[in-house]
Amino acid sequence: MIRKKVIAGNWKMNKTAADGVTLTNDIVEAVGRDPSVDIVLCPPYTALESVGRALEGQSVKLGAQNMHPEKNGAYTGEVSAEMLRALFVTHVILGHSERRLYFGETDAFINKKVLASLANQLKPIFCVGESLAERESGSTLAVVQRQVEGGLLGVTKEQITTVIIAYEPVWAIGTGKVATTEQAQEVHAYIRDLLTKLYGAPLAQKVRILYGGSMKPANAPELLAQKDIDGGLIGGAALEAKSFIELVRAAAAAK
Secondary structure, three states, X not given: OOOOEEEEEEOOOOOOHHHHHHXXXXXXXXXXXXXXXXXXXXXXHHHHHHHHHHOOOOOOEEEEOOOEOOOOOOOOOOOEHHXXXXXXOOEEEEOOHHHHHHHOOOHHHHHHHHHHHHHOOOEEEEEEOOOHHHHHOOOHHHHHHHHHHHHOOOOOOOOHHHOEEEEOOHHHOOOOOOOOHHHHHHHHHHHHHHXXXXXXXXXXXXXXXXXXXXXXXXXHHHHHOOOOOOEEEEOHHXXXXXXXXXXXXXXXXXX
């Protein structure tokens, strides 16, 4: 089946509110009216409101980079799903490799976030992926299986098509090592197979699986042509309008 491609920009800890509005306006002007691709911009918390205002009336969606699973409380520095919803956020990145690595987030904690996001009508962009050591030891599929099954625990058949999964081979980000198109497609197909076992083939075929391993305009067409790669979770290339626009156009052209 044909799944609508998704290009999501993860700005990470970059862009002031003003810079974010400038970037957003450039993107919206160029590709904001393309109905063939779902576009999501994920600025830092400080730019959510201003970018959200810039997106009013546009088809481009607003995403956050993280959230806490609790509604409120003594969690200094954290933000809840309800707070995000109040800013008209529709998507939220959960389980990113940097959250797992630098902040010690576990599969169980990420699972709480996934369930909380769904309970608050936020679409999770749920990230999974293996480290260089795990890739070299041959445990890629075992790691991905653990993360997928752990992160989706309790997610119902009615909810699963709201979830977007992003596969990021951590070893291919900033290491100089490059994942081949075949390596990326292999893991995407494996994730689709896991979803089939968990939810059945018809639902598994509806879930979008994004590639998050340094997708750039140069490698995007080949990656996006793969059977099970439904778009990209974009890091560095999302910080510059020209490269991000090229990625959206590559997704629109993919068959």
